[in-house]
Amino acid sequence: MKTRAFAYPYLAWMTLFVIAPIILVVVYAFSAAGGGFTFSNFSGIAAYSAVFLRSFALAGIATAACLLLGYPLAYVLSKEKPRLQRVLVMLIMLPMWMNFLLRTYALMTILENTGLLNKFLALLGLPQLNIINTPGAVVIGMVYNYLPFMVLPIYSVIVKLDRSLIEAAQDLGASPDRCFTRVVFPLSLPGILSGITMVFVPAVSTFVISQLLGGGKSMMLGDLIEMEFLGTSYNPHLGSAIALVMMIVVVICMRLMNKFGSGEEQAVIL
Amino acid sequence: MKLIKFRSALAAALVFALVFALTACGGTGSGSAASGSGAASASSGAASSAQKGGEVNVYNWGEYIDEGLNDQFEKATGIKVNYTTFDSNESMYSLLKSGGSSYDVIIPSDYMISRLIQEGMLEKLDFANIPNFSLIDDKYKKLEYDPTNEYSVPYTSGTVGLIYNTKVVTGTVDSWSLLFDEKYSGQILMFDNPRDAFGIALKYQGHSLNTTDEGELNSACELLRSQHPYLQGYVMDQIFNKLESGEAAIGPYYAGDYLTMLDTNPDLAFCRPKEGTNWFVDAMCVPKGAKNKANAEAYINFMCSTDACLANMKEIGYTSANKEACEKYAADLDAAAYDIMFPTEEELKNCEIFTNLPAETLALYDKLWIEVKA
Amino acid sequence: MKKTRAFDPAESRPTVGGRIFTGLIYFLLYLPIFVLIAFSFNASKSRSVWTGFTFKWYGELFRDSGIMSSFYLTLILSLAAAAVATVLGTFAAVGFYGMKRRWRAAFLEVNNIPLMNADIVTGVSLCLMFVAGRAILGYELGFGTLLIAHLTFDIPYVILSVMPKLYQLDRNLVDAAQDLGCTWLQAFFKVVLPEISPGIVNGAIIAFTMSVDDFVISYFTAGSKIMTLSMRIYSMTRKRVPPTINAVSTILFVSVLLLLVIINVRETRQEAAKKRRQLN
Numbered sequence: 047m048k049t050r051a052f053a054y055p056y057l058a059w060m061t062l063f064v065i066a067p068i069i070l071v072v073v074y075a076f077s078a079a080g081g082g083f084t085f086s087n088f089s090g091i092a093a094y095s096a097v098f099l100r101s102f103a104l105a106g107i108a109t110a111a112c113l114l115l116g117y118p119l120a121y122v123l124s125k126e127k128p129r130l131q132r133v134l135v136m137l138i139m140l141p142m143w144m145n146f147l148l149r150t151y152a153l154m155t156i157l158e159n160t161g162l163l164n165k166f167l168a169l170l171g172l173p174q175l176n177i178i179n180t181p182g183a184v185v186i187g188m189v190y191n192y193l194p195f196m197v198l199p200i201y202s203v204i205v206k207l208d209r210s211l212i213e214a215a216q217d218l219g220a221s222p223d224r225c226f227t228r229v230v231f232p233l234s235l236p237g238i239l240s241g242i243t244m245v246f247v248p249a250v251s252t253f254v255i256s257q258l259l260g261g262g263k264s265m266m267l268g269d270l271i272e273m274e275f276l277g278t279s280y281n282p283h284l285g286s287a288i289a290l291v292m293m294i295v296v297v298i299c300m301r302l303m304n305k306f307g308s309g310e311e312q313a314v315i316l
Numbered sequence: 317m318k319l320i321k322f323r324s325a326l327a328a329a330l331v332f333a334l335v336f337a338l339t340a341c342g343g344t345g346s347g348s349a350a351s352g353s354g355a356a357s358a359s360s361g362a363a364s365s366a367q368k369g370g371e372v373n374v375y376n377w378g379e380y381i382d383e384g385l386n387d388q389f390e391k392a393t394g395i396k397v398n399y400t401t402f403d404s405n406e407s408m409y410s411l412l413k414s415g416g417s418s419y420d421v422i423i424p425s426d427y428m429i430s431r432l433i434q435e436g437m438l439e440k441l442d443f444a445n446i447p448n449f450s451l452i453d454d455k456y457k458k459l460e461y462d463p464t465n466e467y468s469v470p471y472t473s474g475t476v477g478l479i480y481n482t483k484v485v486t487g488t489v490d491s492w493s494l495l496f497d498e499k500y501s502g503q504i505l506m507f508d509n510p511r512d513a514f515g516i517a518l519k520y521q522g523h524s525l526n527t528t529d530e531g532e533l534n535s536a537c538e539l540l541r542s543q544h545p546y547l548q549g550y551v552m553d554q555i556f557n558k559l560e561s562g563e564a565a566i567g568p569y570y571a572g573d574y575l576t577m578l579d580t581n582p583d584l585a586f587c588r589p590k591e592g593t594n595w596f597v598d599a600m601c602v603p604k605g606a607k608n609k610a611n612a613e614a615y616i617n618f619m620c621s622t623d624a625c626l627a628n629m630k631e632i633g634y635t636s637a638n639k640e641a642c643e644k645y646a647a648d649l650d651a652a653a654y655d656i657m658f659p660t661e662e663e664l665k666n667c668e669i670f671t672n673l674p675a676e677t678l679a680l681y682d683k684l685w686i687e688v689k690a
Numbered sequence: 691m692k693k694t695r696a697f698d699p700a701e702s703r704p705t706v707g708g709r710i711f712t713g714l715i716y717f718l719l720y721l722p723i724f725v726l727i728a729f730s731f732n733a734s735k736s737r738s739v740w741t742g743f744t745f746k747w748y749g750e751l752f753r754d755s756g757i758m759s760s761f762y763l764t765l766i767l768s769l770a771a772a773a774v775a776t777v778l779g780t781f782a783a784v785g786f787y788g789m790k791r792r793w794r795a796a797f798l799e800v801n802n803i804p805l806m807n808a809d810i811v812t813g814v815s816l817c818l819m820f821v822a823g824r825a826i827l828g829y830e831l832g833f834g835t836l837l838i839a840h841l842t843f844d845i846p847y848v849i850l851s852v853m854p855k856l857y858q859l860d861r862n863l864v865d866a867a868q869d870l871g872c873t874w875l876q877a878f879f880k881v882v883l884p885e886i887s888p889g890i891v892n893g894a895i896i897a898f899t900m901s902v903d904d905f906v907i908s909y910f911t912a913g914s915k916i917m918t919l920s921m922r923i924y925s926m927t928r929k930r931v932p933p934t935i936n937a938v939s940t941i942l943f944v945s946v947l948l949l950l951v952i953i954n955v956r957e958t959r960q961e962a963a964k965k966r967r968q969l970n
Binding site (some may be wrong): 373375377378379380383398399400401403407410411414415417418419527552553556557558560561563572573576579580581632645 | 719734735736737738739753754755756773814818820821822823830831909910911914915916917921922924925926927928929931932953
C-alpha cells in the first residue's frame, strides 16, 4: 500500500522531539561540568553495579509475577461474553487513572505493619506479615502498577485467535493440556512479548515505589538517576550517563527477547 | 454508523484540542511578548515603579500558604497571582538551572538561597518597595546564608527535633542517640534527604553541619550506614502517618509538624537534643531576570504584613518571622506548644543554620548518600 | 461427564475457578482504590488512622482553586494529548506499514526510545530543547510545550497499539474493495480504518492514561504558571498530601465509572431493542 507519505509528519516530529533530545542526552553523558569530551561519567558507573543488578533483578521478578498472574486473567477474560469483556477491560485500566503516588500511598496503608492487611490477619488469628520496607514490597508495588499492561496485550491476542486451529487440534486428538501448550500458548507469544516489554521497561526505571514501599532502602536505577538531577549536587552529566547505560542494557534485553518471537510481528500491544 | 460517529468524535476532539492548544499557546506567547523579551527590556520594565495590574509568578513549597492570602493580594493590588508549588529545594534548583522557568518570587530554604546567591541567580531586592520588612524580627536578619540581607526576606522558620512515642520509648530523651539505639530496631525513621540526615549525624558526632572536612563527613556516613540494619525506612511526609498510627516510634522532623501529629496521636513527644540541631529559615527571593520584579516586591511586602503572617502561621504551623504575628499567635498557645514553636535564646545558640557548601563537598555528599542508602 | 479443567479451549465460558481467580485479582486491584476513597471521608488528615466520617474535604476541594484548576488542566491536557496522539500515531503507523521492512524496523526502534528512557531524562532534555528554542522563537513555556512533551511519550504507545492490528489486516479485503471500484483512498477509509479501529481506541485509552499520571516530564515542561494535578500532588510531599486530593481522585473515579455504567446500560437497551425488532 502506498501509505509511506502518511508517516512523514510523524517522522519530522520524531526528529525534533525524540532524536534531538536523545542526542542532547548523549552529549551530556560524554561531557563534564566544565565542558569537553570525557569518559569520566562512565567510569564512575561501575560503583553502582549493585543498584543496576537490583533494579534489573526486581524488575525481572515483577515481570515474571505479572506474567504468571496476567496470562490466566487474560485467558479467562477472553472467554466471557463480548460486552462483559469490554467492561472488564475498561475496569482493568480504571485504577491507572488514580494518581500513581496516591495508589502507592494506599498500598502502604494496606501493607504496613499496623496496616489493613495485618489488622485483617489479626482478626483471623493468623500471624502478622512484615512486608513493608522490604524488596518484596517493592515487587508487589510494581506488580500492582503494571499488571494491566501485561493483561491487555495478551488478552487482545488470545481473543483474536483462530478458533478453528484449536478445534482442529482437538479433532486430531489433543488433550486440553496439549492443546494449550502446543497451540494456544505459542500463538499468544506476540502478546506475551509485548506485555513483557510494557512491564519490564518501566519497572527498571521506577523511582517512587522503592522510596515509599521499600523504605528507601532498596535503591533502584530510577532513584539513582533522579538523585543526579534532583540531588544535593546537580549533576546532569552523570545522570545522563547512567540513563544511557540503562537504555542500552534494556535494548539488549529486548533484542534477546524478540529472538523468541517471530521476526515480523514485533511488539504487539493491543 | 458507529464508524462515522467514532470518526467524527475523533475529528471533533482533534479540532477542539488544536484550537485550545493554539489559543493557550497564543495566550502565553503574547503575554511574554508584551512583557518584553531579552534581558535589557526586562530590567527596564522592572526598574519602573510597581505596575497596577499585571501578574506575579510565585513558586512556593506545597501546602505552605493560607490560600486566601493570594486572593486578598489580588483584590488589594489588582496583580494576578500565578501560584505554583514544588516539593524540594533541589527540584526547584534543577528547574531554575535548566532555564525552564520564569518565576518572580521563589521561597527556598536557607542553604539553597546561599547557593543561588553564590551562583548569581538572584536579584537584589529594592527594600524601598518592602516597607513591612521593618516588622521582621531582627534575629532573622543578616543570617549566614544572606549576610548582607540584600536578596531575601524571611517567610517562616523552625527547628528540627526528635519525635518519639512515649508509649514505646522508656526513660528521658535528650540526645540523638535514640535514633541509633538498637533497642528500638525496626521502629526508627530517618530523613530521606542527605543534608538533613548528615546534619543529624554530624551534630551527634560533635561537628558542624556545614563542615567540609572529608574525615568528618566520612565518619558521619559510617554512622548512618551502621543505622541501616535497624532502620525502618527513610521518609519525608510518610512520617506523619507512620508516627500517628504507631507504625514507627522514633523519627526526626520539624517542630510545627510535630504539633500536627500530636493532634492525632497524643502519645508523641518532642525534644531538641542536647548535641544541637538544625534551625531553618525559608525566605522569599526574586530570581535573576524576573519579568515582574516590582510586582514581586509588592507580593513580598504583603507577605510580611502581620495579618498575612498570622494567617500563615495558623495554616502552616511553622513559626513566622514577623514579631507582632508571633506575639499574637503565642497568646493562644499552651506552654508546651509555645516552647516547641518558639525556642529560647539558649536553645537557639545550640542550633545551626544550613549554608551552601562548595561544589566538591556537595559532590561528596551525593556520593556518600548513595553509599548510605544503597 | 467429568468437569473439564480450567484451560480447556473448547469451553465457551470460563470455569468457576477461573471466575473466582478473576474476581480475586480485580478485588486486589481495587482494594487500594477503595482505601483511597474511604480516607477521603476521614475526619483527620491521616491516611492510616480513621478518626471519623466527614464531607469537609469535598467542601474544601471546591474552595481550593489551585487543585481545581490543576484538575481541569489535567483533564483538558490529557484529552487533547490523547486525541492528537491518536491521529498522529495512527497515520504514522499506517505510514510505517507501507514502508520496506528495514526502514520500518529502524523507525520502530527509534519510536521506542521515549518508552525506554527514564522519565526525568526525557523531561530535562525536552526542557533544555524548549529553552534553546525560546531563545530563537521567543515563546514562553506553558500549555503548548506541555502538550508537545505529552505527545512525545503518548504517540509511541498509539503506534504500538495500531501496528499489530495492521499486521493482522487481510490484504485481500483492500484488494477486494479496490476491485469493486474504490479508489485507494476510499479503500483506506472504508476498509482499513474500521479494521484497525480497536487498536486505535485502545491506543487512545493508553495515551490518556499515560498523560493523566505523568509527573516528571510535566514538571520540567509546564512553565511557571500552570500545574497538572500530578505535579500538585507531588509538590505536597514535604507537608503531607491532604485528603482533598483523595476527594478529587474519588470524583474522577466515580465519574468514569458512571460513564461506563451509562454506556453499558445504553448498549444493553440498544441490543434489546434490536432483538425486539428482529422478532417482530
